[in-house]
Amino acid sequence: MSSAYDERPWLARYDAGQPADLEPEFTDALAMFRAAVERNPGGDAIRYFDGRITLRELDELTDAFAVGMLETGFETGDRVALYLQNVPQFVIGLVGTWKAGGIAVSINPMNRQRELELLLTDSGARVLVCLQSLYRDVAADVVGRTAVQTVVTTSEREHQNRDDPRAFPDQEPVDVTGTEDMAGMIERYRGQVPPPTSFSPGDTAFLTYTSGTTGPPKGAMNTHGNVVFNSQTYRELCRLGSDDVVLGVAPLFHITGLIGHVTASLLLGVPLVLFHRFEPSLAIETIREQRPTFTVGSITAFIALMNAPNADRDALSSLTKIWSGGAPIPPSTVKAFSAAFGQYIHNVYGLTETTSPSHGVPADAEAPVDETSGALSVGVPVYNTIVRIVGDDGQDVPPGEIGEIVTTGPQVVSGYWGKPEETERAIPGGALHTGDVGYMDETGWFYIVDRKKDQINAGGYKVWPREVEDVLYEHDAVREAAVVGVPDEYRGETVKAFVSLRPGRSVTAEELIAFAKERMAAYKYPRQVEFLDEIPKTVTGKLLRRELRAREDQG
The missing domain is CATH 3.40.50.980 (Rossmann fold)
Structure with a gap:
């Protein structure tokens, strides 16, 4: 174990080598809800515009x-x-x-x-x-x-x-x-x-379908044990209590909304604020009216809030506990949001198959930024969770080396509905092979590099789209960026960036290419830039690079 853990007691609680214990308080999610009703029957369960449901x-x-x-x-x-x-x-x-x-x-x-x-x-x-x-x-x-x-x-x-x-x-x-x-x-x-x-902890509570970014959607079987455990994880990681109010920014159908909004609020017995669907100006008004304290959502939602015409520091002053997951977070966006509203966005990382978080930035910490890649850490493994970084041979790699993230813990699903072969391939022995590539630094912080399939091979050099995107986000005209590999006669593949701009800002493709060229190795910077009004993404904010690649294939 690195001696750095001894200097960071909050990090030691999440040390993947010696997991902190988080004992399940309930056998199933329904028992969790019934306990909340018994504790506080007259308290608000849901606030929907001016309506209340106790x-x-x-x-x-x-x-x-x-x-x-x-x-x-x-x-x-x-x-x-x-x-x-x-x-x-x-x-x-x-x-x-x-x-x-x-x-x-x-x-x-x-x-x-x-x-x-x-x-x-x-x-x-x-x-x-x-x-x-x-x-x-x-x-x-x-x-x-x-x-x-x-x-x-x-x-x-x-x-x-x-x-x-x-x-x-x-x-x-x-x-x-x-x-x-x-x-x-x-x-x-x-x-x-x-x-x-x-129900028993092993019984399926709900099926959540994977986003389809890597193929046809599969129904992940999130068990009652998974749900109870990660509802408690949000409570402990984010330091939530009976005085909190949860803002429903993420879609409820998605695992982030299901656990970080619905079941977390049912566990705590606190109000869940809903407003039909996310629209930035309406979200700002709702926050101002309902004064929620906690939310978790994609970084694209927080970018939209920053650009909302009615956004100001006072509007978000109640929202003191903010986490973001579901899509990579550019460090520049965290800084800009903090400068605008005075609130720090903590990172959290997980998948449908981990029933939301497997990693998170603790409430009393800020995520480090890797000096070499510029990536923002997704945090440290949460309670009772073992995370390995493995190479192509399936063996663990040392700190600092890139490999696939493999997660084992009480939040990992039992499998995919009706797909035993897919289950065995992705979750052999209960260890989830995430398909995400990343690394752990010497002090135990984890970083996501990209999806394995998104790596670009430019003339034999490996380029991770995420690194190029993070550089583009540093330009003050860039609202969103997505990078893919496109065919190139000379290099096999070359780097292309799709960019949407902030309202009222302008920049040329040549200027963005020059901007990136000054900040990264010659084989990494984009050779092509195309401007779009909106970057295609899932409803939870994940960039759909495959749609951009398909767009290129169709000419």
Whole structure:
């Protein structure tokens, strides 16, 4: 063990060689919720615009939803697909599914017919809960080709005391004939209680589908044990308590939103603030009105907040506990955000398969920046978690050397739904081979370099897109940057950057190339720059480099 640990007691708690103990307090996520209701039944569970749902009310609503599901013939282990934005009905559907003995399936509300059909078919979902508009525009043409037997529709206007014109201007009524109205179903069964249900830590709580950045989405089986453990991890890592208020910046369907927002707030019994979907100006207004204290989201969300016209230091003054994950964080962005709002953005790293965090920057620390690469550390391994850096031969490499990140711990999923061969390939013996490339420094901090498949081979030299992107982010005109390798007759591959600019700023491709050339080795700097209004990315902020490569292939 490095002697540097002795000088950093907060780091020693996370030493991968001697994991700090974090004993699970509950066997399952439903027991976690029930304990919160018992502790503080009158406390707010959800705040949605001007609407409030207390923990007691959430308990009643989820009881009614579960009874309604059971009345349709729903059985233990059946799946309920949640195809919703960040609305209270997502939480109602999730907890209600558990009370009915089922498994929730979270689905990206941006998915269209082909994608929705793929996930419904793969999961074998029997029930679909979706927004009325999504049923009309997408799901109505899909469900008949799947195992779905019951469709429950709902409106984003539910659970407000009044319609908020900021979020739902001039919305027309939607015809959802042939579906079950969620509000009506809950009213019909309200006051009834489903039979007692409990789960073991190894039972699947929900299926979360991988983002598809490396191939077709796979349903990660996040167990109740995974969920309880990492809900507690957020509480301890971020030093959350009963006085905190959680801001739902990340999409709830994504593992960050599921754990860092929904189940963390259920564990703590504190309010979860929702505002339908992320829009920077509306987010600023919501923060100003609701005074949340904690959030976790992609760095692209925080970049958007910085550029919002109504953003100022006072607006974000309550938000004193900020973590960011899901996409690489340029150090220059952390500095700019801190200068603008006085708040430090802590890094956190994990995957769908690690049920959110496997690494994090502790609350009382700031992430170091590697002097050689300029990369910002993603933190240190969280509790009870062993992280190895391995070479192509599968053997551990020494500190400072680059290899694949392999993670073992209580947050690693049991496997992929219906895909035993994929499970064995990616998680042999419970050790998750992440596909992310990085290294650990001498003092135990971890750094992500890139995805293995994104490495560029320029004339025999290895170029990691992340390093080039971080340099481009240092230019004050650059809002977002994504780098890929493109065919080159002389070098085999060469470096191309796709860039979007900050509002009101301008720079030429030649100027950006010269800027990068001054700051990095000759084989690394981009030879081509193309400007885009928006860089393609997943809803959680991960850059979709494969879409940019496909764009190049199509000419």
